[in-house]
Amino acid sequence: MIEGIDPAKVPRHVGCVMDGNGRWAEQFGLPRTEGHAAGEQALLDTVYGALDLGISWLTVYAFSTENWRRPSDEVRFLMNFNRGLLRRRRDELNDLGVRIRFIGRRNWRVPRSVLREMDSAEALTKENTTLTLTMAFNYGGRAEIVDAVRDIVAQGYRPSQVNDSVISAHLYQPEMPDPDLVIRTSGEYRISNFLLWQLAYSELVFVDEYWPDFRREHLFEAVKLYQGRSRRYGGVKEQRSR
Template sequence: MSKSKLDLDFFKKEVYMAPKTVAIIMDGNGRWAKQRGLPRTAGHKKGADTIRTVALAAQDMGIQKLILYAFSTENWKRPEDEVSYLCKLPGLFFNKFINELMEKNIQVTFAGELEKFPKATQDVINKAVNMTSKNTGLELCLAINYGSRREMLLSIKKYADEVASGKRENDLTEEEFSKYLFVPEDIDLMIRTSGELRISNYLLWQLAYAELIFTPVAWPDFDEKALKDCLDEFASRDRRFGGLTS
């Protein structure tokens, strides 16, 4: 049996407490390509293949939900040709990997304002969501056209409209507010690749008690070992949630 297989088996043991919900800022595609004399789109293509690698590893390692920052509300500011390629990337990814995702029982979801994308992009993502909706393994959530401030603003507006229309009382709790968000779960672990030390408008509410790891590994090079290293670091942390440990 290979060493990598032994490592993955270790994560399946009950003694290893893997985080339930992991969020990743997939950073470094462009720099990875530039270092190799390649166009930025080559970095994005390699990064898409990495999504498949990391999703399968995450499922093996016991993670229940993996949220990947695929396209931010600020990414529209990038050059038109790069934005155009990024809009085509979901189609390239799912055409290549959707059958494997089905075989591995992985469910695809998304967080963000999908309606702002070209119809072809919307169609391919909605098709992947519908095809995998009954799968019960890892939830692979793509944060696409997502920005956390925008998410919270939309949630507040929806709540205010419900109060104004008499659908509910003005008695919102923290737990109920979470249900108005694109991503209702608290995040256990947030990883940012490629060495940047910022959160970049990502899951600001949900990261309140998350462990943060910033790795120098660029996203196209982030693999099973890199994920395992992050989970090892997570397991070594003392999560007190504002309290004290004995």
């Protein structure tokens, strides 16, 4: 096991806000798109790190509902890049026992060619059980809650029937456990509309490195910080009698 990490206390589910690609590129005088390309290795190394630790679920923020506001050439690059990433890496991930899943709106804004690659990756890896890699793509936490409420209303629930469990059951991926740990890179201290419902009691770790520089060692350090915290879920830690 990794030195300094208690294998009995490894988080079941880790989320990553992969931030800082554009700024990473700009510091080297490169186009912002080069930062997104460089982030691919960071993602793969983080997946390998999650496998090393025995993490069961890894969810990464790949493209938000707000990212459509970026320059059109950057958006176009991201669509093509994510499509190419799935083609390049799905067999490798499948061989590792990784199940690929997606959460987000699969609407008219996402090119059909990208949707086909998403469907293909999910179909290829659907039986895998070692790690579930969920990509939040065309995703927003508020949009997910809105879509859940719309489904609940459409199914005719009475107000008195709506509770936490009902809302959770209508989220994009109801079987996904809430994240134990969420990591955000680039030194920003925000969650930026990521898994708003699910983050109610997640531990948050913010790291200064831009996403292209993130590696499994940074994941290990974040898990060590997580293991040093006390999770009370609104209660108090039980005191031992003397």
